[in-house]
Amino acid sequence: MARNYFLDRDIIVDKLNNVYTVLTNYNPPGYIFAYLKYVYTGSGLWKGYNRVLKQYGIHNLVKLKQKFNFESCYDASFPILYLSEIRTHLKPEEKLSHLLKHSASDDLIYYLIDFIENYVRVSNLGVTGSLLLGNYHKNSDIDLVIYGCKNSLDFIESFKGFEIDKEWIIEANNNYNIDFADKLYDNKRRGIYKGKRISILFVDDKPWKYCERVCRKLGRVRFKGLISGDCKALFYPAVATVQSSNEYQISTIINYEGVFSSALLGDREVIVEGMLMKCEEENVVIVGDREVRGYIKPMQ
Template identity: 50%
Template sequence: MGRRYFLDKDIVKDKNNNIYVVLTNYNPPGYIFAYLKYYYSGKGLWKGYDRVFKYYGVKNLLEITQEFQYEPCYGVKYPILSLSNIKNHYKPDEKILEIINKSHNTDLEIIMLEILSKIKLNLRIGIGGSLLLGINHEKSDIDFIIYGKKSILDFINNFDGFEEDKDWIYETAQNYSLPLDLVKKIYTKKTRGTYKNIKYSFLFVDDIPWKYCEMTCEKVGKIEVEGIIENEGAKSLVYPSTGLLHTSNLTYKIISYEGIFNYIIYEGGNVKVRGMLMKCNDENVIIIGDREVGGYIKPTL
């Protein structure tokens, strides 16, 4: 029997056949944190499905029409789905084995297998997105998911990527209202690019469920500060990504809910950070992706 617990990047279908993506490794009793990504119209490009969540980012997530619930531990609202409304649970780590063991593969699956063959690392890996659901079209992206701290670090330290995804750079600059030069600095082919004109991404997930409500947070206010960021190993690459910001007089915990900044947190160095300052278990925490202030991490050198 496969795992029954939910991890970040798992996908679920509700009883109305709407499709959601799980957001976290921690989930309260009775429901999960997940955002609505597809609904079935019969006319959509994804075998009749249409995308609801077309552009990533917290500001776009907040515009989705679905149920949100305020979580007092974290002081924010999360998109949720009740466990009683879940019809199917799709697991990326199980789907990739199914594709590898098939006797005949689709063209997109063959490209996926080619990419895997070129990585040449012993990784715990899964396949997400439309391939996981079986609703992909011929130009769908290939979304790989790497599980576990050792696999994540082995991958990031040994894989250089393929061709640059120029579309992602320009679309991200526009979507997040960020300067193009900044997006180019935080971009890496290691995690997002193209191979034989097919777009790929590598996403990272801790393979261990986290404890719900492990910390409690209270908002202090907007902050903008410069310092040196230090990564926390694989924790800087999973979602939400974390790091430590050392300034001249204080050290802050950085928690980014905007996935585009995870690699710059991992790389470390001199940065300017803008976000929401929070007090979490008596620790100074800067949240990137707060609904009120947004935020960013900019390299300064």
Template identity: 50%
Template sequence: MGRSYFLDKDGIIDKNGDIYFTISNVNGPGFVYAYRKYVFTGNGLWKGYERVLRNYGVHNLVKSQQKFMFDPCQNVDFPTIMTSDIRKHLLPEQAFRHLLTNERKSFLTDYLLGLLEPVTNSRLGVTGSLLLGIEHKNSDIDILVYGCKRAEDFLTEFRGGEPDKDWLRETSINYSLEEDLVKDLYDSRIRGIFKGIKYSVHFVDETPRRYCMDVCTQKGDIRLQGEIEGECQALFYPARAKFNSHEEYELISWEGIFSSSMYGRRKAEVRGIELACSGKRVIIIGDRNVQGYIKVLH
């Protein structure tokens, strides 16, 4: 039987047929944090579906037409869907098994198997259009890896493919970042091109998180230089790591592009919003008012 709780990057179909993806392991009372990505118009490339969130990034998400809910614990609005509006919960692990066993046919199956040939991981999933069964000839392969040890084993075993130069250019434009900074964020094990097909790899914490674990107060814009110390939690979404400057902070990024820079140990300049959360000092990257960044210092 499939799991009943929600994890990051699960698929959701609401009662209107709109398609959402979860963005957290937190399940609130009567709602799930999720963004709306596809709506059915009959004219879209994805078997009649069209993308309503065309570009990623918090600055684009906050402009989307969907329900947002104020979270008094984090003191910020989050995109949500009420559990009473959910018609179907789509599981990435189940979709991956169906592709492997030919329970669902897709022209991307052979690419997926070839891409993952070096990997001995036992728990994987697929998300995006491949999870939904609405992929088209130019669709990407979006792979999920579950758990800390599996994530680190994957990065050791996976060779990656060719560089995705489009991602470098598009990320620079979308986030208004210098090209050299974007190059420091790039890792071909996490995104690239395999035999002409683009792929991305995402890592998912397999443990649900309790709602409202911390109560936070915003303190304002902050920019610091220091050292990042990130373990496997830096690979998950949102990415979490220690940041040591004149004091110790918890660094949390809601912008997925910075996760590879938060994994491991390195000197960096960080800009974001400072929060005081239940006695901890926290820096958030991905606030609607301060876009923020992580710049690796060489």
């Protein structure tokens, strides 16, 4: 039975033919959290779509000309799309099923199928990005989605990794104004496969509860600590626990900047800068806030 709820990495086409990507597994009644990625112009490299979000990152997302709504539970503004504006809801798992049943004569789809047959031994898979929308071209990236906690961890533990994508490291340093993208790069999540760029994305296969608790901002913080992350560190937003004590008594890191997510998986020492939040009885630091972009830097 097809799911009727929204998950991270789903793609939405509105009634004006503009294209949005869902960015969380929790969504309010009447609208969803989603960012505008393409507008339809009828011409261009992406089969009539013009990409408006050319680089990822909160600092780029907040510049988009779309609706943002202040969410009092999170004390922050999110990009939104009303349910009444939706024309089509595209689901990664349904698109991949369709692609696998048809000819692999298309080069990009051939590489996708070849990689899956050789390296991915899980059933809960999907494909997102331009392959899901259908506006891909010969130089498009392949964005593969793995659903569920166990499947995600099994892949991370068993896959030996892609050929290193050195351009990603350069692009990340430039886009996020950092000098340690090499410490963040994980060739199990992205890299080169037979000349094609592939990204592996991880999504919880269950919806999350919206507004589960109320948070408020306290201000910028920076601390060094030992953190630990399980499969929740693979999903978006990525979550890890702080193991060592610190002067702010922070217990959890929630990261909205995908570039830093690999630093949260497992046990490691990191330097973190972000927005300190009081979420009822817990102190949380948010990385990727509009006011304090922040970062997560591995010590090794």
